[in-house]
Amino acid sequence: DAGVTQSPTHLIKTRGQQVTLRCSPKSGHDTVSWYQQALGQGPQFIFQYYEEEERQRGNFPDRFSGHQFPNYSSELNVNALLLGDSALYLCASSRDREGEQYFGPGTRLTVT
Amino acid sequence: EDQVTQSPEALRLQEGESSSLNCSYTVSGLRGLFWYRQDPGKGPEFLFTLYSAGEEKEKERLKATLTKKESFLHITAPKPEDSATYLCAVQARDDMRFGAGTRLTVKP
Numbered sequence: 001d002a003g004v005t006q007s008p009t010h011l012i013k014t015r016g017q018q019v020t021l022r023c024s025p026k027s028g029h030d031t032v033s034w035y036q037q038a039l040g041q042g043p044q045f046i047f048q049y050y051e052e053e054e055r056q057r058g059n060f061p062d063r064f065s066g067h068q069f070p071n072y073s074s075e076l077n078v079n080a081l082l083l084g085d086s087a088l089y090l091c092a093s094s095r096d097r098e099g100e101q102y103f104g105p106g107t108r109l110t111v112t
Numbered sequence: 113e114d115q116v117t118q119s120p121e122a123l124r125l126q127e128g129e130s131s132s133l134n135c136s137y138t139v140s141g142l143r144g145l146f147w148y149r150q151d152p153g154k155g156p157e158f159l160f161t162l163y164s165a166g167e168e169k170e171k172e173r174l175k176a177t178l179t180k181k182e183s184f185l186h187i188t189a190p191k192p193e194d195s196a197t198y199l200c201a202v203q204a205r206d207d208m209r210f211g212a213g214t215r216l217t218v219k220p
Binding site: 088 | 116118143144146148153154155156157158161199201203206207208209210211212213
């Protein structure tokens with residue numbers, strides 16, 4: 001049983017560019033949440049997708065957007081990248097919106 | 113405002129030296145409290161879910177407990193492979209909120 005997968009593993013972008021990160025949930029899970037984790041900090045909630053709609057959103061600007069596909073996989077898009085967007089981006093999936101979440105390995109984004 | 117605070121920030125133990133990690137929270141509408149383990153450069157690994165005060169869960173050398181205001185992760189006779197950052201998270205009405213974690217180092 002494959003767990004949560006994310007791609008790419010690492011990414012280097014230039015300030016002002018746009019980036020798309022991808023996530024496939026654990027088998028049997030229909031809810032996907034995205035988190036940003038800065039070095040030495042706990043994950044910060046970005047948003048959650050369920051039934052292809054954004055259901056909850058943390059305190060992140062509109063530059064951060066997402067999508068969920070019919071097969072429950074998800075994308076995170078970040079526009080107009082800032083140096084401060086450099087972080088580990090984590091995807092987590094769950095059976096429902098409030099269940100325990102299982103995390104992927106993350107995508108390390110570096111903005112130069 | 114919902115808050116999750118973990119203490120201590122870092123903890124160094126000798127192998128076999130038992131201790132506890134603390135997670136205190138102020139949340140409206142608690143739906144659940146979760147403990148995760150995170151190794152450097154990797155995603156968090158799920159350990160426990162606790163839903164109500166008085167509840168306890170155990171797994172190998174780890175035991176998690178919950179009161180109305182805090183949770184403890186007790187580590188009994190730790191081994192070097194228990195070295196990691198332990199994260200506490202609270203499912204509130206609107207989001208999942210994480211603490212900053214406790215970085216545990218167990219020396220042989």
